[in-house]
Amino acid sequence: MFLDHAMKKAEDFNEWYNEIVEKANLTDKRYPIKGMNVWTPYGWKMMQAIDSHIREEFDATNHQEVCFPLLIPEDQFAKEKEHIKGFDTEVFWVTHAGLNPLDVKLLLRPTSETAMYPMFAIWVRSHADLPLKAYQIVNTFRYETKQTRAFIRVREIHFFEAHTCHADFDDAERQVREDYEIMARLGKKWCIPYRLLKRTDWDKFPGASYTVGIDTVLPSGRSLQLGSIHQYRDNFSKPYDIMYEDEKGEHRYVHQTTYGMSERLLGAVVAIHGDDKGLVLPPDIATNQVVIVPVLAKGHSEKVTAAAKELYAEIRSSGVKIHLDDKDVRPGVKYYDWELKGVPLRLELGMKDIEKEKVTFVRRDTGVKSLHDRKHAVKEVKDMLSLISREMLGRAMKDMEANIVSVESLDTLPEKMLRAGWCGSEECGHEIEARSNRNILGTPIDGEEWKGACVICGKSTKTVVYLANAM
Numbered sequence: 003m004f005l006d007h008a009m010k011k012a013e014d015f016n017e018w019y020n021e022i023v024e025k026a027n028l029t030d031k032r033y034p035i036k037g038m039n040v041w042t043p044y045g046w047k048m049m050q051a052i053d054s055h056i057r058e059e060f061d062a063t064n065h066q067e068v069c070f071p072l073l074i075p076e077d078q079f080a081k082e083k084e085h086i087k088g089f090d091t092e093v094f095w096v097t098h099a100g101l102n103p104l105d106v107k108l109l110l111r112p113t114s115e116t117a118m119y120p121m122f123a124i125w126v127r128s129h130a131d132l133p134l135k136a137y138q139i140v141n142t143f144r145y146e147t148k149q150t151r152a153f154i155r156v157r158e159i160h161f162f163e164a165h166t167c168h169a170d171f172d173d174a175e176r177q178v179r180e181d182y183e184i185m186a187r188l189g190k191k192w193c194i195p196y197r198l199l200k201r202t203d204w205d206k207f208p209g210a211s212y213t214v215g216i217d218t219v220l221p222s223g224r225s226l227q228l229g230s231i232h233q234y235r236d237n238f239s240k241p242y243d244i245m246y247e248d249e250k251g252e253h254r255y256v257h258q259t260t261y262g263m264s265e266r267l268l269g270a271v272v273a274i275h276g277d278d279k280g281l282v283l284p285p286d287i288a289t290n291q292v293v294i295v296p297v298l299a300k301g302h303s304e305k306v307t308a309a310a311k312e313l314y315a316e317i318r319s320s321g322v323k324i325h326l327d328d329k330d331v332r333p334g335v336k337y338y339d340w341e342l343k344g345v346p347l348r349l350e351l352g353m354k355d356i357e358k359e360k361v362t363f364v365r366r367d368t369g370v371k372s373l374h375d376r377k378h379a380v381k382e383v384k385d386m387l388s389l390i391s392r393e394m395l396g397r398a399m400k401d402m403e404a405n406i407v408s409v410e411s412l413d414t415l416p417e418k419m420l421r422a423g424w425c426g427s428e429e430c431g432h433e434i435e436a437r438s439n440r441n442i443l444g445t446p447i448d449g450e451e452w453k454g455a456c457v458i459c460g461k462s463t464k465t466v467v468y469l470a471n472a473m
């Protein structure tokens with residue numbers, strides 16, 4: 003079962019991505035609805051690891067996990083005008099109950115603002131109820147019209163969404179900044195670099211005051227949006243009537259934010275770190291962080307097996323996720339299989355290692371082999387896993403920066419993420435998109451230093467925009 007010659011990441015990234023997802027068995031696309039894939043055990047385990055990191059972060063920042071119904075009545079959905087317009091072409095409708103048409107049509111949530119906010123209007127009474135910080139991890143449904151792709155462009159989406167209500171705009175702004183900090187910690191864990199880019203007014207989330215996209219660049223030079231953070235101000239609280247009584251007894255509308263991410267995070271991990279041999283998993287996401295492969299020799303099998311079991315037990319009890327592969331198969335076949343599955347660290351243990359009281363480590367990310375003292379194995383494994391994690395992030399950041407280039411004109415553009423000067427006018431913005439044949443992702447939220455001219459009108463400007471083609 004050797005990989006096709008066709009599977010070369012550098013030559014055909016999209017094809018490589020599809021193949022790697024299939025060969026590593028992360029999802030099964032054969033379910034008879036396009037864009038609705040089956041999570042297989044290996045892929046689901048990884049998604050669960052990502053979800054557990056998200057839960058840890060949001061629980062630690064005083065968010066409460068909730069779970070809302072999947073169906074939303076049409077009249078609730080229609081309350082915020084921009085919002086319904088934005089999702090018009092994407093929603094799935096439920097029109098019948100049995101044989102009878104429903105009085106009020108129901109839709110499958112594409113996102114849960116309109117499910118949650120009528121309830122928030124009941125829950126929020128006084129300033130003592132604020133801030134209200136809720137999140138859920140559920141599936142959402144959007145009728146994707148572009149070509150579907152596992153984890154990246156699907157119609158049933160494994161989705162995370164946080165929704166918050168605040169006494170005023172400033173407190174909602176504090177929430178947005180907390181969201182940035184949460185993302186920084188998560189990105190580090192997942193070894194995913196990204197940029198926070200404030201979307202243009204014509205590209206913000208339907209109903210939002212402003213939207214910040216969390217964008218990464220894939221090795222193909224195309225961008226992938228990992229999530230988004232929205233400031234709603236009182237755009238939703240007015241139509242949904244979410245009000246509280248302040249200290250003076252006056253009734254005020256809450257200010258709201260949301261933070262959304264999805265299974266694309268797993269797609270990004272696959273796309274950014276994988277290579278021609280298969281997946282390369284960050285240690286924090288890997289189902290098995292370490293695999294032990296005993297190298298059996300004639301006459302010594304029992305001794306090697308016993309030593310491998312002992313090593314396995316010792317490392318496992320330290321909390322490292324480890325697997326002992328004692329199947330009766332040649333080591334080379336096992337190496338190949340675990341490399342395809344992306345296990346960060348392989349330990350080889352043969353008679354020679356045992357005699358010298360050593361263990362051989364082989365890193366998945368670099369392929370580098372090293373010898374380590376058996377008696378310090380637990381510490382050495384842990385140190386190695388954190389080194390792998392740091393270096394994977396470091397390389398991914400370097401690769402991303404290499405895929406971002408600044409341009410002064412829009413003639414002959416490379417397939418990369420581009421930085422260009424923009425005067426800020428909507429007219430020039432549209433012209434930038436038309437001439438470059440790319441989307442404007444937005445302006446960096448931390449105000450990157452930039453001095454230059456608008457690529458369209460030539461006016462001098464301190465504003466830089468990022469442009470890219472999305473994967």
Ligand SMILES: [Zn+2]
Binds near residue numbers: 426
């Ligand atoms: Zn301009």
